[in-house]
Amino acid sequence: MNPALQGLITIIVGVGGCIGYFYLSNQFLDKVxxxxxxxxxxxxxxxxxxxxxxxxxxxxxFALALYLGYPVIETLRLSLTDRSLDGAFVGLDNxxxxxxxxxxxxxxxxNMLWLIVVPAISTAFGLLSAQLTDRIAWGNVAKSFIFMPMAISFVGAAVIFKLIYDTRPANQDQIGxxxxxxxxxxxGPGSFLFLRLLPAAIVICFALLMAYVFYLALKPLIRRESARAGGSWWAVPLRLFAGFVAAWMxxxxAKSVFSVLSAEFAFGAPQTWLTLPFWNSFFLMVVLIWIQTGFAxxxxxxxxxxxxxxxxxxxxLDGANPFQIFFxxxxxxxxxxxxxxxxxxTLVVLKVFDIVFAMTNGQWETQVLANYMYDKLFRANDWGVGSASAIVIMVLVLPILVWNVYNARKEMN
Structure with missing residues (x-):
């Protein structure tokens, strides 16, 4: 059957089915x-x-129960069984x-590194872009270009950036x-400025930002403002966790600043960027930041x-300058x-899979939870450990979903 005709039939049947269901159910309720x-x-x-x-x-x-509720229950059941033992119950062994x-x-x-870097930079760049594009005459055109990556699939964006990071032998022209x-x-001076001083300055600015986050997280606890403000019971643990993460960052x-300033670079030789441990994760994050900045x-x-x-x-009128007005x-x-x-x-980051799968497939220390789950389920055929990793992802996502629902209800009230 022609795909266009098949799509048209699907639309007619789907829309007609919805209209028929609501009409007939109303008639049954009111007449019978x-x-x-x-x-x-x-x-x-x-x-x-x-x-x-x-x-x-x-x-x-019904659709939510069928496509969300049942898979969650079945995944939890599979995480407690072992395929090699014909699905026998093994408890928490997986x-x-x-x-x-x-x-x-x-x-x-x-995943923790992605959670710290991608939402922060995407939101910051999005806020900066929103503020600057609103101040120029051709701001709508600029917004269109910044938002355009949102129309590209994650795999398509990964292919684009894989070409950017491409490496050819030293005696060939580099297309990357x-x-x-x-x-x-x-x-020389250019290398010191762009490869040492600029990265070190960026890391120092990030450390100062984390210090500010640390101050904001612990200030109410130090001044004992939470109890007086009638804060929720989870506010103190959340602030302590945020303070711990900020201190860790x-x-x-601080360690990275020294590493950047003292690093030895292989000048004159092309680098295989996606195979450099630790740094390759940041090269992957750039793809998602590029996509999500437009949304933010x-x-x-x-x-x-x-x-x-x-x-x-x-x-x-009170004499505030543009920076004071903004911040x-x-x-x-x-x-x-x-x-x-x-x-x-953050929810998108927790489920990130396509970019890692298409660019490194979790090699060279770039593994993430969703790719780990895929490897276990479809490569190792181990449904127990694969399902267990899926449950871990769900547990990590759940608090954020609850937080969003809580905020939405609070704003409605």
């Missing part, structure tokens, strides 16, 4: 089950009105085996942009435009939107 006639007409109308919302929600609830594998902890470490730029450096940044920009641009002009005008007036007013964008990108 609780008819609006007789001596119980009032009771029947009330009962029909109580059932009608659930009748309309039933298709969505989780113990998974925890004993270095590749799993490599994936956990890399990064190697073409790299071969321009052969020591400050320590890593669009959402934050709408939030910035929603700020009342009177607030900005009052700040200008002390605009950012606090859209902090809720920034958190939503941050958590949404």
């Amino acid at each position: 089950l609780f008819p609006a006639r007789g001596k119980h007409i009032g009771r029947n109308i009330n009962r029909a009105n109580m059932i009608r919302p659930w009748l309309f929600l039933f298709p969505a609830i 989780y113990a085996q998974m925890a004993s594998e270095p590749k799993f902890w490599e994936a956990m470490r890399n 942009v990064l190697n073409a730029v790299w071969l321009m450096f052969e020591g 400050i320590w890593l940044s 920009m669009v959402i934050l641009s709408a939030a910035l435009r929603g700020i009342p002009e009177e607030t900005i005008e009052a700040a200008i 002390k007036i605009k950012v606090p007013q859209i902090m809720g939107t920034i958190v939503v964008v941050w958590t949404t990108i």
Whole structure:
């Protein structure tokens, strides 16, 4: 059958089926089950009105149960069984085996690194792009170009960046942009400026940002403001965890500054960038940052435009400069939107698979949880450990989903 005709039939059947379901279910409810006639007409109308919302929600609830609820339950069951023993129940053995594998902890470490770097940089670049494009005449054109990567699939973006990182032998022309730029450096002031001083400055700025996060996370605890503000019970553990992560990142940044300044570079030789441990993970992160920046920009641009002009005008009359207006007036007013964008990108990062699979397939210490799960399920045919890793991903995603639902309900109230 012609694909266009098949698609048309699918649309007609799908839309017609929805219309038919709602029409016939209403008729059955009002004419057969609780008819609006007789001596119980009032009771029947009330009962029909109580059932009608659930009748309309039933298709969505059924689809969620079938495509989300059942897979979760089945995955949990498989994580407690062993395929080599004909599906026998083995309890937590799969989780113990998974925890004993270095590749799993490599994936956990890399996922943590992705969670720290990608949402922060994507949100920051998105906020910066939203602010700057709103101040220029051709801002809408600029936004279109920045948002364009969102239209590219993760695999397509991975292929594009794989060409950017491509490596050819030293005696051939480099088609990879990064190697073409790299071969321009052969020591001297330019190499010191771009390969040592600039990266060190970026790392120092990141360390200062983490120090600020550490201060914001622990300030209410030091001043004992949480109890007076009536904070939730989970606020203290969350702030302590954020402070620990920030302190850990400050320590890593301090070590990295020394490593960058003292590193020995192979000048004049093309580098296989995706095989460099630790750094290759950042090369992979660039792909997702490139894609998600456009998403963050669009959402934050709408939030910035929603700020009342009177607030900005009052700040200008009080003598505030553009930086003070941005950081002390605009950012606090859209902090809720920034958190939503941050958590949404975090969910994408936790499930990242396509980019790693297409570019390195988890080799050279770039393994992530989703790719680890794929390797176990479809390469090693080990459904127990594969399902256990899927449950780990779900457990990591669940708190963020709960947080988003909690914030959404709080804003509605």
